[in-house]
Amino acid sequence: MSQPTGWTVFQSGGTTGAPKTSLFSHEEMEALYLPNARGYHAVGLRRGDRVANLFAVGNLYMSYLHVHRALEAFGCANFPFSNHADPVLVRNCCRLFGINCLTGVASVALNCLREMEKLGLRGVRIEKFFYSAEHLYDADKAELRERFGVRKIATHGYGTVDTWYLGYQCAACPTGVFHAHDDQVFLEVWDEEGRRPCAAGEAGMLYATVWSRRLTPLVRYRVGDRARWLEDRCPCGRTTPLFELLGRGDDVLRIGFDSVDYRYVQDCAGRVKGLLGSVQMVKERQTGRDRLVVRAETRVPPKGRPALAAALSRELLSRRPTLKKGVEGGAVWPVRVELLDQGGIPRNPRTGKLVRVVDDR
Incomplete structure (x- = not known):
């Protein structure tokens, strides 16, 4: 704020219910088009493409404005x-x-289609x-x-x-794997309990110096x-x-003595044929006991849903011995x-993102 340059204010934390703001100078905004264009090119966008921008706009939201400008600079029909x-x-x-x-945001663009x-x-x-802001799971891709x-x-x-942007995908990247923008940001994966950086292959919390x-x-x-971190080089040659x-890191609910993470619930739903990729998990507390509630979307008629629900319930307990x-x-x-x-699971009214985890204690 002490610099003489102009600046733009954006809102972050849209899915937590506790909005925060983030400030960018105009020079910083211009510098962000390079990683954005790099990512779009790596996944296969080309100048002749005609692109519908379905990102969220308004209420200090950032992505739509930035993607709009990046697509113009890229040379697409926007x-x-x-x-x-x-x-x-x-x-x-x-x-x-x-x-x-x-x-656009993954679930918003898919629902529009x-x-x-x-x-x-x-x-x-x-x-x-081409999507960001949310994961797009295997059921959605199929x-x-x-x-x-x-x-x-x-x-x-x-x-x-x-x-x-911290990373981007290319045509060879599987779900969840990214190239680091190492000329834009210094990324570290930390073992927070051991207070040390993680070796390749070890899971930890992601930190960024921009x-x-x-x-x-x-x-x-x-x-x-x-x-x-992954040790293998990407087949794309980068x-x-x-x-x-x-x-x-916060997509975890403590149910009894078990800590159930969203990715596990999402994977279970992906193994039940007939369910879509949109899933929400909820913790309820009744008369001193926890309950895990899982909501999933489907196009299966109501008559066939009890069997689907039973299959998902079995899947959820199959690899959680503590919960079982x-x-x-x-x-x-x-x-x-x-x-x-x-479309039945609640979305954030500002961004359109799925509300994935709810603690209703």
């Missing part, structure tokens, strides 16, 4: 719809202008789907390929509002995600370090599975 766009308008423009790429399908997709061909014919699915950038942040410097900023995200023992011994209430229609 369609600035935002997350509030009417699917009718998006569908009609896809037909009229031959839009072939969607980019699902709503467009209800209107009819004749004349619409979406070949590329839906994009098999249901909508999308050929390229990847995240062009991983980061936070405060740090901006070279470009001068107005509000960030030194060893705790990102909030668990990660690990020599930047690879890291794998292992889920949010607690349920069988009466220390923990039985797991309750709630199956909802597509």
